[in-house]
Amino acid sequence: MTTSSTHSLPAPRGLHRSVFDWAFAAIVVALGGWAFHAHGASMDVYEKAILAGAMPAIIALAWFWGPIRGLLLLSGLATWGAMTLYMRATDDYGADLAQADKVFWLKYFLSSQSAILWMSVLFFMSTVFYWIGVFSKGVTGARLGSRIAWAGVFMALVGTLVRWFESHQIAPDIGHIPVSNLYEVFVLFSWMTTLFWLYYED
Template sequence: MSVTEQHLLDDWRRPSLWQRLSAFDWIWAMLVMAGTVYAHVRYHTLMDAYEVAILYGTAPALIALGWHFKAIRGFSLAVAALSLLGIWLYGQDLARSETSFLLKYLLSSQSAIMWMSALYVAATPVYFAASASRSEFVGRVATGMTWTATTMGLVGLMVRWRESYLISHDVGHIPVSNLYEVFILFSIITALLYLYYEGRYRTRALGGFVMLVISAAVAFLLWYTFDRGAHEIQPLVPALKSYWMKIHVPANFVGYGAFALAAMVGVAYLIRARQPADSDGLAARMIPDLDVLDDVMYKSIALGFAFFTVATILGALWAAEAWGGYWSWDPKETWALIVWLNYAAWLHMRLTKGWRGTPMAWWAIVGLFVTLFAFLGVNMFLSGMHSYGEL
């Protein structure tokens, strides 16, 4: 029986979701709703009706996520606690980032994001070391570093959101508006997706491969910070002053993160496929079975495709409101369509023709380069109505 068939059988044998819910699950739901109400009461003066709808729509999604991915609960609570502490330390004075020890070295947006960057890069060799040594302790250290990096990255974004309003209410905005901010978001989402599959399949062997692509994003982020001063908070251009940005961009980057995860799993697949099935070589000892890799790659692309489809539809609705038309064949839109068609074809060949294995792994890797050009290359080399995203 293959790994995929075993997972399907296990899922079929499980009790229903409602039967599996425990008292802790309901406590989690109450905490999320309490936090949602607190955020509404505390910040309703800065929110319009659409933003209130997004806030309350996010609550059931986070509750369901916590029921299915239990590790996200502690993560969410840590992010909430540290973010609120950072916001409280600021008070109404942005200059306190230079006088408060915790803000200066830990909780200001830039400090938290630097911690995120250092921990992601450091986790990469630790994951490989854990796989090579088969040390459970080293593996737990790598996982802990990744969870901590992801926590600090999201805290950095949340505190940055508050910092933008401390500059001016006219400047204040959700921090998903430029390449600097979305590269942080990309790193966080890719790491969370990986951590989910790490727990789901009970293997850390893919961690080093996934951390490679996150470390590459961190390298760009650091260059963009120190060479271009991109960490400085800037006012939004008029086209981005919309509630659509709050849902379109995160949905897009769930797609990008899932596609990146699938590509790195594809790299691991190609390395593992070169080893005979009964081999005891280093690759065979470090990398999971091909069935596991194939299953993770397929599920990552399916998830990414679903979110990317939703993001594309939301983008069209936003374009209609901002520019008067749903589609204008702008370079960014055209390349988004190319990305969508690429992964639609991948899923079609997988589901209808039964394609698996090495060709699909290569396709997933090539797909990442297509996605990378749509995400970054268009901003660098092409112009259009999305030119506000240029380097």
């Protein structure tokens, strides 16, 4: 006597995503579409390819690692705030970048230069607290180091995104996605390696 059984294949993983996952994906696609609409004419092929590739990569990363979702949303909101502050005054090419020296939040927190300086300070502080945790053999130092590292990545992302916006306000054809010189690549390297650490720590 033989028996037969059937095994159904599991449904594709994407079908089991939550409403929040799909809402996040919709936000990323909408923002990417807005970026193409608002700045597509001044982007070169290199920029368009990076932006197009970044959208599915960000969605996949946020679906795979939940904690980064809030980080990306907060970074986007802070960047939008910086853009809004810049656009309160305009010149012949767009936002008046001199606002970075006049508006409190831009001068001390949200302009690309200020945000990246904060990134540097926060990463240094994070390292100090991690070492305190190592030598004290306690969890407080490591916990503080981890939280400050998250704050450093947040400021790095804000600085990177705002720098991209700022570059398009200088003059036509000068705007560039912020991985185009050694300074920008080092910023990218800093926050990416920190994210790798935070992922494995999590």
